[in-house]
Amino acid sequence: MPTGSAINIDEALHALPHYDKFCSVAELDAFAEELRGDPRFTVEVAGSSEKGAPIYHVRFGRGSLKAMLVGSIHCNEPIGGITVHGLMSLLRQGHPAVAEADVEWHIIPCIDPDGAKLNEGWTQQPFDIRAYMKGFHVQELGEQVDMTFPVQYKDISFDQPVPESRILMRLLDEVRPDFYYPLHNALAGGAFYVLKHDIGRERYQAFYDLLEESGLPLEQNIFHKVMCDEYGESVLSMPGIPNFYEFYAKSGAPPAEFIKFGETSSGYLASIKPQAQSLVVELPYLKHPITRSQKDTGESLRQLKIRQDADNKFIVTEILTAWDKVKDDLDADSALYRKVKQGTVASRDLLHEGMSASPEKTRDLLYNPSYGRTMTESERFTQHVMRLYMMSHVYEFVRLLKASQQTERVRQAIARLEPVFDELLDDIACGMDAERLEMVDHDTLARIMIGTGLVVLDAMLADRAE
Incomplete structure (x- = not known):
């Protein structure tokens, strides 16, 4: 000191x-x-x-x-x-x-x-x-x-x-x-x-x-x-x-x-x-332990970012499809409802530019010259951490479904989305080697x-x- x-x-x-x-x-x-x-x-x-x-x-x-x-x-x-x-x-x-x-x-x-x-x-x-x-x-x-x-x-x-x-x-x-x-x-x-x-x-x-x-x-x-x-x-x-x-x-x-x-x-x-x-x-x-690693992976930083951007858009599209079917069955007084409606749903027409919660937009991922290189192990880890954060944002729709009246449409939406998120989470955990998190x-x-x-x-x- x-x-x-x-x-x-x-x-x-x-x-x-x-x-x-x-x-x-x-x-x-x-x-x-x-x-x-x-x-x-x-x-x-x-x-x-x-x-x-x-x-x-x-x-x-x-x-x-x-x-x-x-x-x-x-x-x-x-x-x-x-x-x-x-x-x-x-x-x-x-x-x-x-x-x-x-x-x-x-x-x-x-x-x-x-x-x-x-x-x-x-x-x-x-x-x-x-x-x-x-x-x-x-x-x-x-x-x-x-x-x-x-x-x-x-x-x-x-x-x-x-x-x-x-x-x-x-x-x-x-x-x-x-x-x-x-x-x-x-x-x-x-x-x-x-x-x-x-x-x-x-x-x-x-x-x-x-x-x-x-x-x-x-x-x-x-x-x-x-x-x-x-x-x-x-x-x-x-x-x-x-x-x-x-x-x-x-x-x-x-x-x-x-x-x-x-x-x-x-x-x-x-x-x-x-x-x-x-x-x-x-x-x-x-x-x-990988956080400090500056070892080059030989993998493209831009490619990983674009792949994750595409996966993010996929899950948001699934949510929007489910929203159109169940919106009248949801708890409109919930803070989760407001989050989903003002975020994911309201940004429907801008999804081509990327998720509303992400500061990184698709055209920047495509054309920013700083991404045209290979990434370090630390950078790869950071990308998967960011993805976990983004998926946590949009999972709030499933939380809303579970907190709402369990109509047949709501139950079907949960049954459709829960395994999709589980698969994404498994992929994130693998990408960030989550077993070594402390x-x-x-x-x-x-x-x-x-x-x-x-x-x-x-x-x-x-x-x-x-």
């Missing part, structure tokens, strides 16, 4: 509690309620989710620097729960490394409780690739908390924040944090980092040290790299709507047809407080996430003291 630090990061990380699983929404709510009885904390219900679940805002301390952390910013990303739980535990302990830092802490333990609960079928048990795909949920981009902040850019205009985004927007307006940490994570592979402002290459070594201590690699195959500046190895500048727009425009795809979502919470904060620092850590909870222990995940945030905070405090 950095020498001469204002925050003793090592001491803080050694004092973290033990975790053997991810936190449930109920556990995070209960912890927030416990803190309500501690006079050092201010705990409020900042608002309610669409389904009426409380969204807590926990405040601790006074300081010249305001820090805000937000859990479940994407509801399918559970590392944030143990991160906020760990930080709140340190503050309750009164651990001097954080409790006595010149920081005013603001913590939103779970900004999307409705969505997080829909993932608890896989987050509350030991990781299993099948349970993950069949218990996965995340909203379409235009319905996600972190992708529905107001924005106007060229012919893009979005002003439809979901209820949870409105709550977070109000908190950002009120607190105006100097340091903002929306807690994301990746699925498998290596870690990478995104920052609004560069803090200097020498400070990124502390990021790498935390990974190295845990035997985790840096991610080399970062899709976002084509949209961002590089501050350091696997450390990128924060992208926003302009970056996505220009990426699509460059590939030849009409941006306005694909950007049906808004700005991120970090982008919104930048619009009201440009000097604020934002950090995203894409930390995987699965590791695999879950990163929860203590390590919490340590890296909290440690990385404290490194950035410490750098900001040091810069203010100069």
Whole structure:
């Protein structure tokens, strides 16, 4: 860790509690309620989710620097729960490394409780690739908390924040944090980092040290790299709507047809407080020995991408065919129904360009010269991980079928689609050699996430003291 630090990061990380699983929404709510009885904390219900679940805002301390952390910013990303739980535990302990830092802490333990609960079928048990795909949920981009902040850019205009985004927007307006940490994570592979402002290459070594201590690699195959500046190895500048727009425009795809979502919470904060620092850590909870391999497979990267794109289109076509038969039998009040209707079904006429959930579009796969080469073992693994993520998205239609009234048409659709997905999952598992996947222990995940945030905070405090 950095020498001469204002925050003793090592001491803080050694004092973290033990975790053997991810936190449930109920556990995070209960912890927030416990803190309500501690006079050092201010705990409020900042608002309610669409389904009426409380969204807590926990405040601790006074300081010249305001820090805000937000859990479940994407509801399918559970590392944030143990991160906020760990930080709140340190503050309750009164651990001097954080409790006595010149920081005013603001913590939103779970900004999307409705969505997080829909993932608890896989987050509350030991990781299993099948349970993950069949218990996965995340909203379409235009319905996600972190992708529905107001924005106007060229012919893009979005002003439809979901209820949870409105709550977070109000908190950002009120607190105006100097340091903002929306807690994301990746699925498998290596870690990478995104920052609004560069803090200097020498400070990124502390990021790498935390990974190295845990035997985790840096991610080399970062899709976002084509949209961002590089501050350091696997450390990128924060992208926003302009970056996505220009990426699509460059590939030849009409941006306005694909950007049906808004700005991120970090982008919104930048619009009201440009000097604020934002950090995203894409930390995987699965590791695999092939992740580091730069061995050339001799196989075409473009060919694999196009094959997977074709398979993706096949399964979406099967879903659309089934939808036309069963749509009147489905539970229209379900979040799964809205996800399928606003995503897969609404993008029917754009399927020739690729899946709605994928940033990679077909014409880019066909013509981008950077894909005209052979791929490394690491790149091949990453492609199969991306495919698992895409298939988990569209499997939500089968989840919807199972949660709806079991009419004959619904039962027939399940019987048709379930084996198709099982076959695809077997192919993905084979492609990524899933038997060698290993879950990163929860203590390590919490340590890296909290440690990385404290490194950035410490750098900001040091810069203010100069």
